[in-house]
Amino acid sequence: MNNLPISPDNVLPIPAPIGLLEFLIILTFIMHILFVNLTISLSAGAVGLEITGRIKNNSLLDKMAQSCSFHASVHKSIAVVLGVAPLLIISVIYTQYFYSSTILIGKMWLNVIVLLIIAFLLLYVYKFMWGKWQEKKVLHISVGFVAMLILLFIPLIFIVNITSMIYPERWIDVRGFFASLFYYPEIWQRYLHFILASLASGGFYMFLYYSYKSWKGNNLKDYEQTLKLFGAKVAFWVTVLQLVAGFILLFSFKTDVRILFLGEDLLLTTLLVLSIVLTIVLCIFLFLAGYKDSFKSFTVSLAIFVLIVGIMGWMRHEVRESYLSPYLEKYPRTEQLSIQSDDIG
């Protein structure tokens, strides 16, 4: 572990207790990623439903698609602002790792800005032109499709960055985004896990949204009722797949980290088991949702969902900590102010 290019930490101290910042990064990241999940899955859902609607000449599907596109365009704005806090905290507590991994894919990292501006503007065109472009369906679908492709691509950039940051011993060998994409382990497994989580959350969100609307006393229109049940169905089947994808990801971790989740570490093993049990329970609720509506099952499934997401976010953080722990000892962070420092800022 000698001669790794891990820089001394910034000489200015980390401005809060690290434990507090770790708690905040887990909390704020979960909030952020949920809205990201919704933005991606609802955009993809809108495009998918619109295309199917056109092929089948079914206006019900078109209306369902339109509802998805409306929600996607609202959630994308919230996703961006919510992302500021976790980005701020990761920059402050993992400066030595996150900055290097970011700069190693620096140009693609800056392309995120351009790509997202284009995708977001297209999402507005897609939403606001829905009615006006009824006669220009191909154009309309293309706009949504391009936005969707960009939104599906962006997570890869983030995944490469946060995977590369936990592998400092590999930094020297590879530079640039595309090279890294096929160089670091776990990337595609993480991507699969993430995309499935997005699709499940999107479906679950639509189920919750319209359940809530009907519980408030609104009579759901045909397309709303269909979308609600469709959402539950998507959430169910994708979550079943996710049980497999989760294990694929777990087995892509390096052995030292994987065994922590498989009995070596009591906390992590408990978290993993708990998350699997809860996921199965949620699946049962989602399955039943297709047959009977009850407000009780709505609140219980929401509560379980929140718990699962919380546990997932926590485990995700522990994975990073486990990977980085040997380095964190050897290359300590600046926790206190020393004005006469020996390091170069």
Place this chain on the structure above:
Amino acid sequence: MNFPYVEYTWLGYGTVIAIIAIIHVIISHGVAIGTSVLTVSLEYRAFKTENEKLDELAKTMAKWVLIITTTVGAMTGVGIWFSTTVIQPDSIGALLRIFFWAWVTEWIVFITEVVILIIYYYTWDSWKSPEKKKKHINLGISLSVASWLTMAIITGVLAAKLTPGKWIDTFSFWNAFLNPTYLPSLGFRMFLAMMLAIVVVAFLLRLFVKDLSLREEAFKVFGVWGAISLPMTFILGLWYLWSIPEQAYDMIVWSTGMTENTFKIINGLAFLILIVFLVWLIRSPKTVPIILSLAVFGASIGFIGEFEVVRESIRKPFIIYDYMYANGLLYQNQEKINEEGYLAHSTWIMEKEITEENKVEVGREVFAGQCLSCHTIDGWREKRALGKRLVGWDEEALKTYIPTMHNVRVAMPPFMGTEEELDALVAYLKKEIDEVNGVKEVSQSE
């Protein structure tokens, strides 16, 4: 060098940041703050005068505020941060630690702003009764306040880079935040934001709103805001100028790349156009000529661009005044690095010994660490492109010049490193200069 680096060989680091930052300033000031204020002002006037068309116009403006701020506005804001992480990691790393809680606070305000904006636009048609409309207008006012608050927070960070004040000694957050140029620059920026919004929106209304009486109504409201904002921008701008360090003040004209006279004439003219425009807007809102609104539009965008470039440049040689140089090296470490060597303190330079074989390669790394933040070899800004700037310099001349250049050129940070490292840098520069200009070219001194 604490981190790896990327190269923007043609654009140069400064230009990459400037493109993102200037777009962001135009949108955050002109659209998020200025246009929000104008929108709710129009909505209020429409409510008072029961003018349906004016209300409709205000709604259209709100829609564009929503579209622009949540796409280009938000992403270029994050983009400044993304680009500084890639390009100026030491500096942004330090700033995040100094101003962490300010950023957390800004984040909360920022979320509030976006959520209010979404509600504000999407409830426009459903909150119609007089009671609800009043509530809606109040929502618009809170939107303006929230947008202003984000500026009030981030200005503390920006101003501290030029005038960190007592922070240099105390390392205290409040000393950094409430620094000597905080209030004047905040005041200057907020009225500048209003002026920018007025000219931009007026230009667009002049183009797209054909209904003369509707345009007149809107321009009347703009006129009132302009009559307050233009003098305030001027007065607070002077206060701001007087509070910046003398060395920085002296670099203002230089940093624009203009001669003193051109600078005065261009800025004087732009200000004059603004006054003429504003008087016209107030005296005869129906007849504002399109050419005048175009001129004033151009002048304002130019002015904002100039302001950003100047603000970024006059800090030189520092990026955080009296603390960190533009290349990320700390002021306090100069002697130590000269003694122990730059390589010894560079995590990302793998060669720790200089040999004849690796000399040019090491020189390249030294160049990347100490020069690349402002210079290129062959970029579009000729003054910054060393391949062009240094035509005719031989190795001896470079070797004598580099260690003393900061005495002659006030914008340059001092070279830090040992004599061998200087040799390596010179060898690399010489090779690049020759390559850019064709090796056979006969040397000619500048």
